Amino acid sequence: MRPTLLAVSHGTSDATGASAIAELVALVDRALPDVDVQAAFVDVQQPDAADAVPAIEGPVVIVPLLLSSGFHVHHDLHGIAAKKTDAVVADPLGPDPRLADVLAERLAAVPGDGQPAASTSPVILAVAGSRDPRSLTDAEGMAHLLEQRLGRPIELAYLAARKPDLRTTLTAHPDAPIATYLLARGFFFDLATRLAPGRALTLPLLDNGPVPSALVDLIVDRYEAAEANVI
Structure with missing residues (x-):
């Protein structure tokens, strides 16, 4: 019997975002x-990971449906796993080249970004942000991967906790499209929309x-890589 895969996301009160995460799982x-x-x-949503993990019989691999390391991964999830001897936490989803591919597909659908100047103009990568220094390394790694994928400069902007914030980066690059590095609709996507009207x-x-x-495929890979570490 293979370990249970517990897919843990942040949770959202946005019905569309919650539905999209449920479909992914x-x-x-x-x-x-x-x-x-x-x-x-x-x-936000239930069941809470802290309650779900001890209720699972046998080994479990906790796969964070989170795009970078941060408080929820290293404090919450690793803290929860430490209380169950046969539980391990997989790596978060990012950074990963496959995420850069999806970001590139989303960017290609942005109206007006197919102009000739787009090949050399910058793209703003808007990330949620975290005070955990490990999240900074992950955000910069994702920006590098997207830069390689697109062949154009990437400017990082944070929606919380870090600088430069999105408003500052928008002022510096008034014509740059914004690639939102978010898994699904929710608080941070609504915030990005408010900060960048039009x-x-x-x-x-x-x-x-x-x-x-x-x-x-990425979630399956994260699970299978961590599966080997289950006691």
Whole structure:
């Protein structure tokens, strides 16, 4: 019997975002027919990961449906796993070249970014932000991957906790499209929309359309890499 995969996302009160995350987990479940796939959250929605993990019988791999390291990964999830001897935490989803591919697809759909100047003009990568220094390394790593993927400069902007914030970066690059490095709709996507009224803004990685197969593959890979570490 393979370990249970507990897919843990932040949680959101946005119904569209919550539905998109649920569909993603359902597709992971379909991709791993010999694995019990469950969902939990660190905030807003239920079940809470702190309650879900001890209720699982046998080994469990906690896969963060989070795009970077930070408080929720290193404090919440690793703290929860430490209380169960046969639980491990997989790496977060980012940075990863497959995420750069999805971001590039979202950017290609932005009106007006197909102009000739777009090949050399910068793109603003808007990330949620965290005070945990490990999140900074992950954000910079994702910006580097996206720069390689697009062949154009990437300017990082943070929606919380760090500088430069999105307003500052928008002022410095008034014509740059914004790639929102967010998994689904929710608080941070709404914030980005408010901070950039009338600006070219990509939809999240899960945009309420078909779930990109790259995201499913990425979660499966994170699970299988961590599975070998289960006692």
